[in-house]
Amino acid sequence: MIKAPDKPLTSLVNLEQPLSIEGYIEAGGYQGAEKALHHLSRAEVLTLVEDSTLKGRGGAGFPTGMKWKCVPMYEPGDVNAPECKYLVCNADEMEPGTFKDRVLLEGVPHQLIEAMIIAAYTIGAEKAYIFLRGEYHLAARRLQQAIDEAYRSNWLGENIQGTDIHLDLYLHSSAGRYICGEETALINALEGKRANPRAKPPFPQFSGLFGKPTVVNNVETLSNLPHILKHGADWFKGLSPDSDAGTKIYAACGRVKTPGTWELPMGATIREVLYDHGGGMLDGLKLKGLLPGGASTDFLLPEHLDTPMDFASIAKAGSRLGTGGLIVLDDHNCPVSMVLNLLQFFAQESCGWCTPCRDGTPWAVEVLSRIEQGQGSLDDLDTLAKLCDFMWLGKTHCALAPGAVEPLKSALKYFHDDFEQHIEQGCCPYQGGH
Amino acid sequence: MQIINTITPDYRSYLSKEEMAAIEHEASIMETREAAGIEALKVVQKHRGWISDDSLYAIAQMLNMSAAELEGVATFYNLIYRQKVGRYVIHICNSISCHLSGYQQVLQAIKAHLGIDYGQTTADGMFTLLSNACLGGCDKAPVMMIGERHYEYLTPEKAVEILEKIAAGASTENYLSSFLNEGDAAADRENKPRSRDYLDDDDVAGEISEMELSDD
């Protein structure tokens, strides 16, 4: 009996040369899928995933079991059954400051394939896609190779491992557009349409890809499944002392000593991630603030360092866990220029569907540029505050614009003095500080 | 509905056999032909460097969709070029981690070296310069992508050196440092500081590494 790993997601990661299917099986791989397909009913797997309390790692933290439970299930021969259901793995990873899925895609592609077999079996999907961002060329080659191996070994295709279960898995590599990561935009992209998000409801679980029931899950979310199947729900919950179960791939970037990714028990504190693993700030620099989970999360301050990085605690501190990747601002980098850079990203990547976002994000960029160049006025700060309100939740078609508001609004709150100094001094006080 | 196009002849006389086979394969694994649109654009771009109007018409015809609809898709994506580009397209990351790590100096050096701005191509048709959203190498910032390769830990000097090597037709393989096989990587780790303990204006982020490795 192999000892249950305490870093299940990354224990088999090898970025130099990922395991072939033989190597992966030798290391205990495909045992989770084997158990699901041969020994458990769909309902039993669903219960197991529900019991594990696994929450989505794509940013929103939605409970995976609950998401799957909405998918309509049919008895064999039911005339109302759709001819197909779909599973889609969201590997678009374009959130600035996020590079965790890349580790799993490049380092252990068979783990994701095994996970998708389990997920597809549970929801009754016979077709699955990996939606990969276009810039991940290395991941594309490795995934395709792993998929080919899985077909050859009958882990994909018809009658998988002697069962009556079929699954076709395809790799779709995109062509660079952040909004494709939003799950309904992703579905439009897969259909070959312009990737504007769809209205919800209907939710994809009822009407998704080509109008059929569809589940979209993040790479990291899915990659937990083989281990939950193998070691059980209690083991998964026991991985973390926290209210959120399992481990999380945390990351840190910015001017820290050893930027990177680390799989830690869910609920590790920001301090542990930034100092114990990220090595702290480069010498001569001080921590000024950070975004805890990618570009579209609110700033937190040094006073928040002991906050556990789980969904509830980060929310309580006023931000979102998001993707769990810290973007660290040092005291020699200008917060106004940081927020300007973030808003430029959102303005460029806005899909243009709804007015508050299409017009609001470039407007914010214009105002922020003015302030950064020392030509702003105090009225500009009111304009920014109003824009934060115009683009907030409920006023836009999807969550991109509210995501853009989060760093902006929190910067206005926490770095107010910096904004005012730009205006009063007529220049960026950080210039030359690089 | 079949689109009758008077400007270009039948797509069969325009697209190569390889292109058509690759597009047909993509169409065969999707529910509808139009769903293969983005893959088809990528196939043709791979062969021809960019998507001309003629290419757009031909693909649209092959996929039974209107050219306007396909244009809507083509122009939606950052990595589909609807204008002629140079032989190598430089995609320099301008997102937040690269911003915090000083990509601006790298960008300035590239612009000065090539004498072009964003969106322009060098007179010899060798390089086009574009920005790119976060390339997913934020822990190795600043980063740029040329072709299928990601170049990481850039400094102004190293970026220029890479461009010179590419222009000279030289391989950039020697940038393969830390991601070879395990033995080499371990040896490499001895030589190279993994952490950045100091802040040096000329060399913000240590060494260039090359994430692309030969998988075979």
Ligand SMILES: Cc1cc2nc3c(=O)[nH]c(=O)nc-3n(C[C@H](O)[C@H](O)[C@H](O)COP(=O)(O)O)c2cc1C
């Ligand atoms: C603008 C935008 C971009 C997104 N990008 C991604 C992404 O790149 N990867 C991802 O997994 N989820 C992304 N999401 C979240 C997805 O919509 C969706 O919630 C997620 O894929 C669900 O997976 P999960 O339940 O496993 O977390 C994005 C959401 C928005 C609004």
Ligand code: SF4
């Ligand atoms: S909020 Fe922005 S990205 Fe989302 S639908 Fe509206 S315009 Fe498009």
Ligand code: FES
């Ligand atoms: S911000 Fe440049 S690679 Fe992520």
